Amino acid sequence: MSHPFLRAAVSLAAIVVAGAAIAQDEGGRTRFILAASWQPAFCETNQRKPECTSQTGDRFDATNFSLHGLWPMRKDYCDVAGTLRTADKEGDWTKLPDLELSAETKAALDKVMPGTQSGLDRHEWTKHGTCTKLSADDYFSTSVRLIDELNASAVRDLFAANIGKTLTAEAIKAAFDKSFGAGAGDRVKMSCRRAGEGRVISELTIGLSEDATSNDAASLRDLIHGAGRTSFGCDQGLVDAAGF
Incomplete structure (x- = not known):
């Protein structure tokens, strides 16, 4: 005994x-945020945007997450001239300077970021990318790689299989844990917006560690687990279908 x-x-x-x-x-500690939009929900309240005028179910963004941005925490407009800041904040992003991107990066970005049609890429670079110490091409190729990993996961599969249905926070967090390891869902926040008589899921913001832009070999899984925990935000919402 x-x-x-x-x-x-x-x-x-x-x-x-x-x-x-x-x-x-x-x-x-969360140093970066990967913002992933559900484009059909975004377009419900932005129907006049060029990227929203032809919403159809066979488009890539109808069943996959779209890239909103990759954001350094608490830093923006690094070494950006005042005139460009003003132009950016006024919202006519097509007036911002062209980006120097390789043909490969541009093609990949146009696929996962429909908002390039409205100059969203120029805005994201001006406000956020300038604070990463990367070139525009490296910044967006990194962003594309991370959103591609999300779209290859059980999270995307869950959303695609439930278009027109409601998903709960618990189901989404479980899908994150399944693909990216236990606890991954605790590094995610969900945003919803009113559309018609219901509430649709508009965006997931995923916490990442400081290696998001300093290690181009770091997986989304490792970057998530290097971040801090957060509250999930919206507890449930509809996975909106393309079209109005």
Whole structure:
């Protein structure tokens, strides 16, 4: 029979080890946000945008997440001239300077970011990309790689299989955990918006570690787990279908 003091010591050790594991899991710090839009929901309230005028179910963005942006935390408009800041904030992003992108990057970006038709890429670079110390081509090729990983996951599969139906926070977090490891869903926030008489899921913002732009080999899984936890936000919403 083991001594009661020995049993207490073993129990205490187990608690300490478990506590250390939890502390390690929660010890990450969010340095970047990957913003992934559900384009049909965005277009419900932006029907005059060029990228929204021909919403059909066979478009890529009808069943996949679209890239909104890759945002450094608490930094924007780094070394950007005042005139460009003003132009950006006025919202006519097509007046912002052209981006120097390779043909490959531009083609990939146009596919996952429908908003390039409205100059969203120029806005994202002006406000956020300038704070990453990357070239525009590297910034967007990294962003495309990360959204591609999301679209190759159980999260995208869950959304595509439930178009026209309601998804709960629990189901979405479980899909993140399935694809990116236990606890991944705790690094995600969901936004919803009113559309008609219901509430549709408009965007997922996913916390990432500082390696998001400093290590081009870092997987989305590793970047998520290097980030801090957050509240999920909207608890449920409809997966909107393309079209109005």
